[in-house]
Amino acid sequence: MLKQHAGLASVLGLICLIFSTTTEHFFQLTTFASIANQVPDLVLVAIGMTFVLILKGIDLSVGSVLALSSAVLGYFLVVHALPLIFAIAIALLTGLICGAANGIISVKARIPSFIVTLGMLEVARGLTKLVTSSQTIYIGTTIEFISTPHPMLRFSPAFIFAITVVMLGQLILTRTTFGRYCIAIGTNEEAVKLSGINVIPYQVSTFLICGLMCGTAGVIHASKLSSADPNAASGLELSAIAACVIGGTSLMGGRGNIISTFFGVLIIATLQTGLAQMGVSDPLKQLITGVVIITAVVSDSLRQRWTHLN
């Protein structure tokens, strides 16, 4: 495990080194602070996605569910003037309900989660537009503190929170019976079932976790923008999957690691920031990001095969 983290950390280091030598402004505390404060929502979503992927599922609805949660937050804060804490609770609940729907429908009705969550992607986005009347709800300063960097630490509360969730997620995955069963089910569901374990609660739980993470990320996203944007986070599912995959999560299930996913997010974000600073055009940025994702996965699979042979 540590070896894997070291590998990802050195890739991240290498990327930083390249940008540091090619642009003047990259190697500065401000750059790193801005990367850190930019990632919390993606980190949370990618953690949820990692759990889902480990159990051989996939959640394509994360971007829409995030948008719906932030829309719900904005709606209750602005239209109903609810206290912040209640509005946040409702936003989290929204994410949880979407996750529950994804999980229960795909697991109980045995429909591939790809399809169920593809449907949810549309449903949640449609609901977002209904809630916001397709217009950005300006929330104002009440929630800005979540994403405002601490003047001394340079990090926002959201980033600290995301780091905490990373640690917690890693702990759950590697040290609890829940995590062990998740990995076992992803490795060989049939064998786990025949070992007398009811796999359904675990499968549903990963979607619940993912939904809750989307809800949380929705709150953070809204705080970043000070508003709820009905088109927020579209395409986020792909970034989240990319982050998981760069971190070595297998789409075939059974393999995944929260800290590695965190590194995956950092690699993507650093790449984006660095390329932007270099003045690379958007099309080229996309192209390079794609190449990095594929390179990461190919090298990971080669490494896997190599360790298999030995």
Add this chain to the structure above:
Amino acid sequence: MLPPKPLLKIHEISKSYATKVLKRVTLDIHHGEIHGIIGANGAGKSTLCNIIAGVTQSDAGEMHLNGQPYDPKTRRDSLNCGVQMVHQELSLISNLTVAENLFFTNLPTRAGLIDQEELHARATLLLDRLGLSAINPETIVGSLGAGQQQLVEIAIALSKSCTLLILDEPTSSLSTQETNQLFEWLQQIRSEGIGVIFISHRIPELKKITDRLTILSDGECIYSDTTDKIVHQQILDLIAGTAETTQPKEPFVSYATDEPALSVKNLSLLPNKAPISFFINRGERVGLTGLVGSGRTELLSAIYGVSDTSRGTLQINNGAEREVFRGAHQAARAGLGMLPEDRKKSGVMLNLDIKSNLTITSLRDQFSRAGFISEKNEFAAAIKAIRRLKVKCDHVSQKVRTLSGGNQQKIAIGKWLITDSNILLLDEPTRGIDAAARLAIHQLIAEAASTGKSIIMASNDLEELMHNCDRIIVLAGGEISKIFVRATWSYEEIIKSCFSPRKIENHSCIGQ
């Protein structure tokens, strides 16, 4: 008697992966001979066959086929020379029909489309010729039982031009009747001058069908001569070369008590069949046999709650009668444990370590506190278990994939011993594993029985059951044909009861 020039001459073939798998193996396969190969798992049998079939290449040594240098680089090379190989693992395409599988590489077409009529006609003809007319060529392969699939697979090999046929453990999923069918084919093709390499773990079978026998041990060919010159015990001794198998077979000791552990009442596996009722006592070992398709696996699945369609009641430890379990988790909670037939698919988690495999069923109850795994306890329990099970491995964090079949099987059984389940349902516990591991598993089963556990074990191998069970239940066509007790049973009687008259015609259609 034998033609002077061998069909296939193998000269000092060596092959290494991480370790040396084959060490200068030399042997000849003649025209019209059935050549048996036996050896423990990892002895190099499969590697040798893969080299002959061009799946992999040797590091050193040479081969001659019909006097010509023979060095296949791919499977296609060997096929062009008429070398057919049937793997132990089924390689049929399960979504296609029997007919489509039979002629997969050579589908008859008309104007670019598959000519269904022609295909059907050819398939029917081929199946008839092989005595498999009970199989409908339009059946989807996936709906056939494992034994029938294996026969179809061998039929495919026989339908092609063939000078040398390699069969890697063809009988491990066949019933006695199907084995006899296979042996008839083999005798037929022997008379046509085709050479057959026949890999098996079953010594009686090898004695019965093979002309010559090669014994591999640790990558070396330690015996290669006519089968008649060697007796059962000698073969066993040569394979193992360890004290484990040279010990005289221990006499059967019964641990059966008269305290009931489980009664199965009016369990119906299939509609329109007589319901099944039987009981098993604590410490008792009950064998379950019958032809392929007789419902052995289905019965175990029904008891364990993993069959959706079965109806009936169970009574555990003289408790209240209850409906059959719905889901394995209910069964496991009630003290049942199951070893499924297909070890790699559902018995173990190949990509997880030994420790996680061993504790999967007991993790929550024995090795966790407030949801967190107590790793120290888990580790200690795993170490204790691999010592008790005599698993050959370097450490408990090793992936189960790296173990031999026999050791994997010990892990699959071991998890239930850690859980301390009272009733163990073992489906083909020694399928595809070597003689020494087989004996070790039999000892484990006896040990479990001696501590009061009840064991139901299903096997194709009647001798195995007769050596290890107090009673044997024979199933035929989804019903109990007869229940035999040790004191009065005989091999012939049990075999006969597998073929209770009404079911002979049906049995091959049951998988459909």
